[in-house]
Amino acid sequence: MALRFIPIVLLGLSACSSPVTVEPVLQIVSISPGGGAANVNVDSNILTTFNAELDTESLNTEDAYLLDVDGEIVLTDLLYAPERWTLTLDPVGDLEKAADYTLVLTTNIQSKGKGALLQEVRSSFRTTGEDPQNAKPIADPGESQFFLLGGEECCVTLTGAASYDPEGAPLTYTWSLDSQPSGSAASLSASDTIDTEFSPDEEGDYLVRLVVNDGLFDSDPTYVTVSASTTPQPGDDTGDTGDTGDTGDTTPGDTGDTDPGDTGSSDTGS
Secondary structure: OOOEEOOOOOOOOOOOOOOOOOOOOOOEEEEEOOOOEEEEOOOOOEEEEEOOOEOOOOOOOOOEEEEOOOOOEOOEEEEEEOOOOEEEEEEOOOOOOOOEEEEEEOOOOEEOOOOEOOOOEEEEEEEOOOOOOOOOOEOOOOOOEEEEOOOOOOOEEEEOOOOEOOOOOOOEEEEEEEEOOOOOOOOOOOOOOOEEEEOOOOOEEEEEEEEEEOOOOEOOOEEEEEEEEOOOOOOOOOHHHHHHHHHHHHHHHHHHHHHHHHHHHHHHOO
């Protein structure tokens, strides 16, 4: 059964360069659904996040594919989001209920800066045996943020408060810092609370992932980017100090209207 490869062109972040003393290695940061997961929704996508940007020119559907319990390849669309370094297998149609599936990632998967996978990876999961009575929850970690290194703020606060479950079920939260600049020692203050924070310590982009669970299903991972720099962004408070120009509008204007005008009217007219 043929597979289809559909590239997605998005604005990407450049992969963080590795220290020269470390041999570049392409690694898997996360797989969703995770290995051994059960009760996976039949309309789920399978997502794999890497630690570097993939080389999509050499990527094809023989390098990443999904097998059913009989070892047959499942027809999927292969999607890649370069700004998240995430590869998605989107099954064409729903998966079978109460069925086992295996994601296969081969050593042919290449990155742009860290080489290829060192060994083949297989990750299995099982779909739910009943018709889902609720939809998957939605994770929302908020908008991308900018952090000024050396500024007054000590840290970046992220909140999952906008996340929700369509049926209103209570949520649990799982945060992870999936990517950060080379040399950074930043870490999240908490991984299982509605809010978390961290202190950027190097210039560059920090990629944070949020997954929520409604008691039955995990949401699809959602990402937020925090960009750190020693240079303020245009329009930040530092640039707004130009408001001191009001002094120039007030003082000359008031002095010119009050003193010369009044003197001329009273003395000359008499």
